[in-house]
Amino acid sequence: MRRRLRVLPALWLLALLLVPIAGWLLGARQPLLQNRPKTAFPAITDHSIRDGNTFAALDGAILDRLPFRGTALDVRTRVALDVFHDSTNPDIAVGDGGWLYFKPELKPCEPGGQPSSDPADAYEVLARAFVAAGYRTSVIAVGSKLFVHTRDAPQLDAATSACVAALERRIADRLAQTPGGLTIDDRLRAIEATGAPTFLRLDSHWNWRGRLVFARETLDRMRSGLAEEVGLHAGPEYDRPGDLAALLGVRRTERDRLLLTRRAPQPPLRPGGVVLIGDSQLENTLLGLGRADNSARLLADQPWCRWPDLAAGVCDDALRSADAVLIEQVARDMVFFTTQCFHPLGIAAERMDGWRPAGWEQLDGGSRRLDDPLTIPASGLATVRFRLAEDRADTPRLLRLTVERTIPQADGSPTPITATQRASSFVSPCMTPAQTGAGALLVPVPAGARVSDLVVELRSAAGSRLGRPQQLVLDGGARAARR
Amino acid sequence: MVFSNPTFLFVFLPAVLVATWAAPVRLRRFVLLAASLLFYAWGVQEFVLVVVASTLADWALALGIHAARERNRPRLGRTLIVVSIVQNLGLLGYYKYAGFLTHQLDRIAGVLGAPAPAVIAVALPIGISFFTFEKISYVVDVWRGDVAPRRDPFDVLLFVAFFPRSIAGPITRMREIQADLHAPRPNAADMGAGATRFAHGLAKKVLIADQIAPVANAAFAASSGGGLTTSAAWIGALAFALQLYFDFSGYSDMAIGIGMMLGFRLPENFRRPYSAVSMTDFWRRWHMTLSRWFRDYVYIPLGGNRHGGLATYRNLLIVFALTGLWHGAAWSFVLWGLYHGGWLMLERRMGWRAVDGPVAHVALRRAGTFLIVLVGWVLFRADTLGDALHFYKAMAVPVHGLTPAVADALTGQATFALVVAAVIALVPGARSGGRWLAEAAGRTPTFARAATLGIVLPLALAFAFASTFSPFLYFQF
Numbered sequence: 027m028r029r030r031l032r033v034l035p036a037l038w039l040l041a042l043l044l045v046p047i048a049g050w051l052l053g054a055r056q057p058l059l060q061n062r063p064k065t066a067f068p069a070i071t072d073h074s075i076r077d078g079n080t081f082a083a084l085d086g087a088i089l090d091r092l093p094f095r096g097t098a099l100d101v102r103t104r105v106a107l108d109v110f111h112d113s114t115n116p117d118i119a120v121g122d123g124g125w126l127y128f129k130p131e132l133k134p135c136e137p138g139g140q141p142s143s144d145p146a147d148a149y150e151v152l153a154r155a156f157v158a159a160g161y162r163t164s165v166i167a168v169g170s171k172l173f174v175h176t177r178d179a180p181q182l183d184a185a186t187s188a189c190v191a192a193l194e195r196r197i198a199d200r201l202a203q204t205p206g207g208l209t210i211d212d213r214l215r216a217i218e219a220t221g222a223p224t225f226l227r228l229d230s231h232w233n234w235r236g237r238l239v240f241a242r243e244t245l246d247r248m249r250s251g252l253a254e255e256v257g258l259h260a261g262p263e264y265d266r267p268g269d270l271a272a273l274l275g276v277r278r279t280e281r282d283r284l285l286l287t288r289r290a291p292q293p294p295l296r297p298g299g300v301v302l303i304g305d306s307q308l309e310n311t312l313l314g315l316g317r318a319d320n321s322a323r324l325l326a327d328q329p330w331c332r333w334p335d336l337a338a339g340v341c342d343d344a345l346r347s348a349d350a351v352l353i354e355q356v357a358r359d360m361v362f363f364t365t366q367c368f369h370p371l372g373i374a375a376e377r378m379d380g381w382r383p384a385g386w387e388q389l390d391g392g393s394r395r396l397d398d399p400l401t402i403p404a405s406g407l408a409t410v411r412f413r414l415a416e417d418r419a420d421t422p423r424l425l426r427l428t429v430e431r432t433i434p435q436a437d438g439s440p441t442p443i444t445a446t447q448r449a450s451s452f453v454s455p456c457m458t459p460a461q462t463g464a465g466a467l468l469v470p471v472p473a474g475a476r477v478s479d480l481v482v483e484l485r486s487a488a489g490s491r492l493g494r495p496q497q498l499v500l501d502g503g504a505r506a507a508r509r
Numbered sequence: 510m511v512f513s514n515p516t517f518l519f520v521f522l523p524a525v526l527v528a529t530w531a532a533p534v535r536l537r538r539f540v541l542l543a544a545s546l547l548f549y550a551w552g553v554q555e556f557v558l559v560v561v562a563s564t565l566a567d568w569a570l571a572l573g574i575h576a577a578r579e580r581n582r583p584r585l586g587r588t589l590i591v592v593s594i595v596q597n598l599g600l601l602g603y604y605k606y607a608g609f610l611t612h613q614l615d616r617i618a619g620v621l622g623a624p625a626p627a628v629i630a631v632a633l634p635i636g637i638s639f640f641t642f643e644k645i646s647y648v649v650d651v652w653r654g655d656v657a658p659r660r661d662p663f664d665v666l667l668f669v670a671f672f673p674r675s676i677a678g679p680i681t682r683m684r685e686i687q688a689d690l691h692a693p694r695p696n697a698a699d700m701g702a703g704a705t706r707f708a709h710g711l712a713k714k715v716l717i718a719d720q721i722a723p724v725a726n727a728a729f730a731a732s733s734g735g736g737l738t739t740s741a742a743w744i745g746a747l748a749f750a751l752q753l754y755f756d757f758s759g760y761s762d763m764a765i766g767i768g769m770m771l772g773f774r775l776p777e778n779f780r781r782p783y784s785a786v787s788m789t790d791f792w793r794r795w796h797m798t799l800s801r802w803f804r805d806y807v808y809i810p811l812g813g814n815r816h817g818g819l820a821t822y823r824n825l826l827i828v829f830a831l832t833g834l835w836h837g838a839a840w841s842f843v844l845w846g847l848y849h850g851g852w853l854m855l856e857r858r859m860g861w862r863a864v865d866g867p868v869a870h871v872a873l874r875r876a877g878t879f880l881i882v883l884v885g886w887v888l889f890r891a892d893t894l895g896d897a898l899h900f901y902k903a904m905a906v907p908v909h910g911l912t913p914a915v916a917d918a919l920t921g922q923a924t925f926a927l928v929v930a931a932v933i934a935l936v937p938g939a940r941s942g943g944r945w946l947a948e949a950a951g952r953t954p955t956f957a958r959a960a961t962l963g964i965v966l967p968l969a970l971a972f973a974f975a976s977t978f979s980p981f982l983y984f985q986f
Contacts, residue, residue, distance in 0.1 A: 032697040035704035036526075036770055036963050042525040042970055060978065076555050086515045089977065095515075098974035105968070110921030114978075183913060275978050 028274040046092040054093035057273065064090035080298075099275030107274065115273050126176035126270035128230045131170035131358040135189035143453035145193065145360040146200040147472035148367050151422050151455050151500065152207035152353065155470075156370075158424075158498065159377040160506025162350035163206030164247045166240075167197045167357045168307050174214050175225045180287055194357045205502035208247070210239050227280050229269025234260050236313040241285055244312065245324075248300050248350050249291070257288030261318060285311065286318050297327035301345050303336055303370070304354030312331060312352075333359075336367050345373045367456035368468065375426065375468055379498035380505045384425060385413035389481065399430055402443070402490040404489035407483060409448075412469070414477045422500045423477075425469040429461050433487035441488040443467065467492070510551045511676075512763045513715050513973045521548065525672075527949060531681050531773055536668050539856065541693065541771065548672040550946040558947070560640065561666065563600055567593055567644045571651040571658040578654065586652060601641045607631050609838035616861040636676030638835055640669050642802050647683045651804060656684045664690045671741025673767040677760050679778040680716040680798040686773050693772030703769025703945040709943045715972040716965070718756035720926035725749035727918040729890055732900040742903035743911035743918070749890050750883050751930040754783065756855040757796070762943040783882070784937040786874040787863040788852040791882060821857065826850045836889070845888040852881060875937070886913070891974050895961045 058064070065086035074080045091093070103475060105111040113120050119127045133139035141148075145167070153165035172179050173191045194211070199209030214236055215225040224236035232240065238260055245252040261284035271278040302325065313330055316323040319430040329348075331341035333355065345351065353370065355363050387395045402408050412425055432440035442460040446465050447453060452475040458467045467484075471477050484492065500504060510517045514702040521882045527542045531591045550557040570593040577586035602610075607629045608686020618625035647668065650656040659665050668683055669675070676960055695703075728745020731737040737745075761778040767774040778798050785791035792800045797851055804813075826847065860895045868874060887904075891897035919927075933942065940948075 032701040035708075035958070036700035036703060038962055039704040039707065040523055040526055042967060045521055046519045047523070071754075078554055079553075081551050081554070085510075085514065085516050088520060091513060092519055092974075095974055098971040099978055101968070101971040102975040106920075106922055110925065112920040112922050141656075185579070187862065446695075485833060 030142040046094050049093035050091070051057075056093050056095050059099065060090075061272075086125045087482055096277075097276070103274045103276040105184055107276075108184045113274065115275075118184060118270055119180045120272050121180040123178050123227075125175070125227050126229075126268065126274070127179060128170075128171050128183065128270060128358070131172045132186045133192050133358055134193055134360050136184045137507065139361060141361045141364040143364045143455040143457075144186060144472065145364050145455075146197045147422070147452075147470075148455035149197055149207065150200050150204045151424070151470045151472065152374075153201065154422055154500035154502060155374040155378075155424065156351050156353075157206040157502060158252055158500050158505040159374040160504045161206075161348065162247060163353075164208045164244055164351070165201065165204075165353045166208040166210070166244075167194070167201065167355060167360065167363075168196060169209075169211035169214070170357050171225045171230060174211060175218060175223055177218070190357075191388070192446070193360075197357065197360070206244060209235075210236075210243055213239050217428050224412040225268065226268060226280050226282060229280075230270055231307055231310050234285060235392075236392050237285050240307070241311050241315065244352050248295065248352070252291060253287070256291050256324060259286060259288070260284075261286035261308040263373065269415075284318075285315055287316055287324050289317075290322060291324070295325070295328065296349065298329060298344060298347055300325065300350040301341065301348040301350065302328055302330040302352050302354075303333070303341065304330075304352065305333060305347075305356055305359070306356040307356060310354070333362065337356055337369055339369070345370065346376065364455060368458045369469055371470070372457045372458060372465070375424065375466065377506050378424075378498055380442075381426060381498050384413055384495040384497040386410045386495050387413060396494070399494055400484070400492045402484065402486045402488055402492075404488045406488055407485050409483050411481050412477050416475060416478050419471075419479050419499070420473055421502070422473050423471045424498045424500055425471065426498070427467040427469070427484075428493035428494045429463065429465055429467070429491075430493050431491040432462055432490050435487075441487040441490060443484060443490050443492065445469065446483045446485070448481040448483060450481060451476065452479065454482075456482060469495075481486060510548055512760060512767075513711065513719075513976070515974050517548075518970065518973055530695070534694060536694050536770075538663060538691060541662060541672075542670065542806050545667065545670040545672040545675060549636070549670060549675055552676070552979060556634040559600070560634075560670065563596060564644060564669045565662055565852055566596060567648050567669075568659065568662045569651055571665075572660070574648065574652045575658040578652075581830075581868070584880060585935055590648060590652045597641050597645050597648075597681055598777055604631050604633055608840045623914060626806075639678050639680055640675055642668055642680050642799075643682075646802060646806060650683060652902070656682075656687065658682070659687070659690070670768045671768075671773070673764040673771070674775055677762060677764070678796075678798055680760055680777050680802050685776055689773045691821075695770055696773035699769040699772070699774075703766040703771075705766070705961060706769060706943050706947045707763050707766030708961050708969070709946050710764075710766060711760040711973065712961070712965045712969040713755045713759030713762065715969050715976070716861050717926050717930050718752050718759060719757070719976070720922050721748050721930060723751040724915060724919075724923050724927065725752050725890070725919040728912065729892070729896070729900070729916040731912045731914055732903065733896045734891060735899075736907045736914075737899065737903040738910045738911055738912050738915075739903055739906070740910070741915040742900055743910075744915060746883050746887055746900075746904065747931070748927060750783075750879075750886050751927065751934055753886065753890075754779070755930055758934070758941070758943075762941075765943070766947075777944065779786045779802070780941050781934075781938050782935075784875055785878045785882075786827050786868050786871060787847060787856055787861055788881060789862040789864050791878055792849070792853070793864065799832070803832055804822075818858075822854045825857075829853070841888050841891060841894050844894070847887055848888060849886050855915055871937075871952075875935075879935070917945050 065083060066104050067087045068074060068080045068083040070080070103114050104489065106114045107120065107124070111120050117129050121127055129224060132278055134141060149167055153163055156163040156165070170190070172187065173194055198209040198211045201209045217224050217235055222235060224232055226233045230354065241258055242253040245256070245258065263281050265279035265281050266282040267277055267279050302312060312325055314323060315325060321369070329341060330343035335341055385395070387393050388400065389411055390403070390407065394492045400408055416425070429443060434445065435441050441464040444460040447457060452472060454469050455472060457469050461467045469480070469482060471480060510521060516836070528540045546557055549560065557974065570589050574586050574589045577583070577589060586965060608631055611626055611628045615625040615628050637983040639924050647665070651658045658687050696728060703925050720735060725748040728737065728741050728748065758779040765775045765777070778796060780794040780797065782791055782795035785794050810822055811824040811827060812820055828849030829846040830843055833844065833848070836842045863874060887900045889895050891900055946954065946961060
């Protein structure tokens with residue numbers, strides 16, 4: 027008996043170690059815990075067995091499949107979160123009352139995270155461009171939870187926080203004054219000031235209050251009074267899992283409300299009439315919006331694009347045939363916005379009318395005024411500066427260089443013409459980086475910037491030709507060609 | 510594979526335990542050998558074949574050395590021992606030091622304007638420093654007549670490859686486990702004590718060392734990037750001292766515990782080193798199997814302390830320079846070793862060794878010794894000598910405030926772990942905590958064992974299982 031008691035600790039240890047395997051044999055399986063596909067088991071061959079990566083992959087594959095890892099994560103997170111109020115994920119900060127915040131919201135002011143151009147300029151140019159192209163436009167940069175629900179926010183790096191807060195403020199103020207621009211941050215802060223949060227505690231998204239403000243505003247921009255017409259309201263409560271809690275490895279829910287409509291719009295929205303471009307804030311708010319019985323979704327016939335889809339050109343045709351566009355992005359992704367906004371800008375520019383001639387000069391080998399199209403010389407590089415009647419203006423302007431001729435490469439495809447801006451007093455926001463075939467290079471000039479400061483290097487195969495520049499003032503008026 | 514890796518904990522270890530306990534006694538060593546070679550190959554792949562070949566060479570050379578003695582052919586015996594040592598040190602030298610040496614030659618050539626040799630970059634196989642020393646100890650012990658050579662090559666292979674201590678010790682002598690090699694027979698008491706020991710070691714590693722590590726990492730990263738304040742430097746140094754102790758001693762506890770469960774008694778490696786009353790005492794408590802290896806195979810053959818003061822000091826410096834170099838191929842490690850050697854010399858000269866008889870001012874001596882060791886760890890941990898100097902400067906010259914990265918790293922958990930670690934590490938005692946927990950009798954140890962197995966072990970396993978969790982906010986395709 028005593029001998030059996032002595033061996034008990036070893037049997038207990040063995041039992042604990044066998045729990046995952048035993049669970050697997052009994053049918054327990056590990057769910058997708060990390061928001062990615064499970065690591066595949068590597069092929070074991072005579073060759074692969076000599077590669078350290080094979081064993082690393084084997085490790086990963088086993089780890090992704092051992093049951094009860096979720097339970098282990100839950101235990102670890104409960105200790106960290108509930109006992110020590112610590113985060114187990116470097117991207118999550120724990121605020122007061124268990125409020126979770128996403129630290130990459132500070133990315134735009136961290137080393138290596140700064141946007142290449144002024145994001146306020148980028149948002150303004152894009153909004154004005156779509157207005158000019160005749161769209162009913164809403165462009166919004168969603169304020170970060172850290173700077174909207176501030177009362178429970180943790181103490182993060184003060185300088186970085188102040189920098190991002192100021193940047194988001196500037197973007198919001200600019201959009202508030204821009205035709206086609208939209209901001210709801212101040213309205214959310216006004217609600218927050220009454221003690222009612224507009225964000226979820228365990229999630230990076232708005233709660234029903236925040237979504238209601240956003241939905242009302244954007245629906246009314248699609249069609250005046252649409253929110254009232256469809257009877258937009260906050261519906262019953264439900265338990266919503268938090269995405270930030272999931273990043274900590276725990277499944278925790280909190281009470282939220284559904285947003286519902288009561289009626290279909292009359293007349294119905296034209297299918298394809300509205301293009302929705304955005305991320306999960308837009309998706310969570312508008313895409314499932316409909317009646318309580320799920321019989322119809324309000325925007326079921328309207329195309330919706332994630333930002334990667336837009337960058338890949340998947341939404342181009344939908345954008346061309348729409349009457350209205352809603353462009354939404356969370357402010358923390360402003361770097362991505364500033365590098366990708368050239369693409370929707372190019373689509374909008376296709377519809378613009380009223381281009382006027384502009385001047386330019388070639389700077390290679392001394393300044394030389396150009397009155398004609400530019401042919402790329404043998405060096406493959408042409409450096410140009412633009413000349414407009416007003417060097418500086420109070421509204422943004424758009425310069426267009428039409429591609430007249432490209433030189434085929436060895437495989438027959440056209441050699442792209444690339445445009446790079448030299449360092450100057452401003453960075454052209456949403457500038458087209460490269461163009462081939464039938465298209466144009468677009469060079470936006472933000473409000474208040476001196477065109478004469480803008481020097482652009484155009485590179486391509488010798489003989490490629492660009493038409494003389496044209497300009498369009500983005501003064502908030504429609505400049506759309508008849509369709 | 511490391512012991513806190515989920516694949517090791519939840520697949521490999523239970524499989525080996527079950528297979529070993531279930532196997533007939535005569536087959537157990539083959540089960541263990543296969544498991545050990547798989548364990549090592551998991552980390553080093555083809556290099557396991559080099560280890561096997563080198564071990565078989567040592568097995569053959571040991572037999573030859575023994576035969577040479579039996580036939581009264583000392584010169585042949587010496588030749589064979591030299592061949593063995595050269596092949597072992599040659600392997601170690603190539604894999605661990607070739608890059609360092611060629612880098613130094615390149616620098617010298619640069620200064621002299623001479624043609625420089627190509628700088629070699631060789632992947633360092635884990636554990637090579639440990640099993641090289643074990644193989645050397647085996648052959649030298651055979652040559653000295655301290656142990657009989659093993660006729661069965663599988664015994665020697667298992668001795669070298671035995672997975673619980675193949676990559677991080679304890680450095681074991683053949684005579685310590687030879688009785689168990691051929692037919693391991695774990696008894697109930699050892700199995701139980703081994704499980705407790707393993708649980709204790711795992712907790713030290715994942716609940717303490719891993720929680721403290723970010724604090725030390727933040728401080729030492731700041732020393733290279735600038736912005737290290739005085740308080741951050743001292744907190745970082747303390748954090749590293751505790752992290753290193755709990756990580757290394759925790760690993761040793763796990764190795765000893767697994768060994769016991771499989772029927773092997775591995776030697777102790779730590780005995781409350783931060784309670785040492787002198788540097789001499791420290792090296793009788795810290796990584797004991799390494800210091801005894803250097804004592805028996807380098808210091809004593811050099812003459813030890815038998816030829817007067819100057820010779821003793823020379824021997825101490827050689828031993829500790831080599832000790833430093835053994836830890837890593839960098840000048841900072843050599844300097845760290847010489848730092849310790851220097852203190853040992855000073856203690857010997859001034860009569861401060863405090864290892865013979867009662868000691869006065871114990872608390873003061875402990876604090877002083879800990880401080881000396883703490884300062885030395887900065888050299889050990891810093892990435893470069895330059896970083897170490899920056900760190901020392903921050904420690905010595907007041908810079909106010911707390912480095913933000915260190916402040917961020919001092920989470921509630923990390924701070925708690927630091928405090929607990931400091932209390933545990935600095936509490937004096939005759940035995941290590943692991944030994945006390947596994948072996949002591951009485952109500953308190955029994956309660957502590959129950960708490961360790963019932964609460965701490967499941968928690969440590971959960972923490973180990975939850976490590977390397979790295980999710981995406983949105984689904985990645």
